[in-house]
Amino acid sequence: MITRRQFAKTIGLASALGLIESQTAMRAIAADRRSLGYLAYRTASAEGAWTLGRVDGAVPKELNGVLYRVAPGQKETFGVALRHLFDGDAFVSRYAFRDGQVTLRARFVETAARVEERNAGKMLYKEFGTMAPSSADREPLPKNQPNVNVIRWDGRLLGLSEGGHPTSIDLVDLSARGEWDFYGTLPRDVTFTAHPRFDPQTGEGYAWGIRKGEGWALTVYRMQRSGRLKELYAIPQRDFFMVHDVLLAHDHLVFVIPPVRLDVARLLTGQVTVAEAFGYFDSEPTRFVVLRKDGGGAPVTIEHPAAMVFHHGNAFEQDGKLVVDSLLFPDGSVLAALHAFDKDSVAPVTPNVLTRVTLDPARRAVVSRAEEFPRFDARRVGTHARYLYTAALSAARPFAPLEIVRHDLQGGADLRIEAGETRAFGEPVFVPHPGRREEDRGWVLVQGYDARRDETFLEIRDAGTMDFQARVWTGQHIPLGFHGNFYAA
Ligand SMILES: [Fe+2]
Known part of the structure; x- marks a missing residue:
């Protein structure tokens, strides 16, 4: 008996080998829309460096710089199928743009744990959502996977998860240089976020972690231009908490903390993964925690009806109020769906809603539904920015976005x-045109996956009109993953 997923994989493989007509593969894949998400995120095809010569349209000559992206790069570890969308060793990609030419380098991040497993020839560490096979030698430890986001900071590329410290990666050859603690300023028992936000006026970043040692705490840092962290707050929490993203306004930081808790006793049995020990408590509030970004004053907490959340758009201050745009899920159904990567079908996810919340007095307004990966012009962090770019999801294809959307928030x-x-599309990254200040002058760079070709491409759109500029074919399967960033040359 062959499962639908195995069938889709077989069809895809046979098609790649030229054994069947691609039209047949296209029909088979289209008939099972869930499989498109599986295909787009499954194991990378190869490590290497390539000059990308197959281009539909033309890459703008003014687009010069480097786009880094990262993804969970393999969905099987020595025969163990990984179960969660977040599982898998980090696979980092570097697209370099120069005078209309594009080169690509892509490889796994050689963390110590990856090397150790390769030398042992077996899975030794548990993933976020997959247990390692039991072993008489030792209890499997969690793996710190820098597979969620990559940022350039202080002469390094930092691979970020949020389960531990960042991994330092060479900016050019992408070789791994071990974990990074910001010159000793990130304590060993504090994790580091995958979503720092940067102040375009000062060039400083704002980051946070979960302090796990003597009592849970939300620990907030300024990423100083010296490369060192300065602690701004350490706010005690009565329990485990989850914070994936933050909003940065002119003078304030806003954290949105959903009612997610970890069953620590269950986790300590060693029989379950972190993902299995997560619980969503819809009788409890989601908390908006407002801090001053200069570290002064006490935190202000505003309670809001329960909502699950990963990502936010921008935030700004107006007449003494804070206006924040956030992608709120009305329930926790997305958590189970993320943990069904290895399944042939996925339970429906209640769509999330791009919601504008005005804090004090609280006011909610629905803008649109079912989207992820919001990005905007980073020069306009903390201002009343007009445009927000997102990837639109559908309940039938929760991990294979159907569309990219440019929202006009005015x-x-x-x-x-x-x-x-x-x-399927991934996260749309806005890149400003060099020398132009207008908000929508620039491009949107979006990685995509074509199941008919079983190939990843990079698409370039005019950010002002969303008109097609170019589609650069990679010749590879690079998992879509989650986040990345562009740095102008
Ligand atoms: Fe994220």
């Missing part, structure tokens, strides 16, 4: 670009 029409029946 009342204009949204622009939507469809991926197409056998394609």
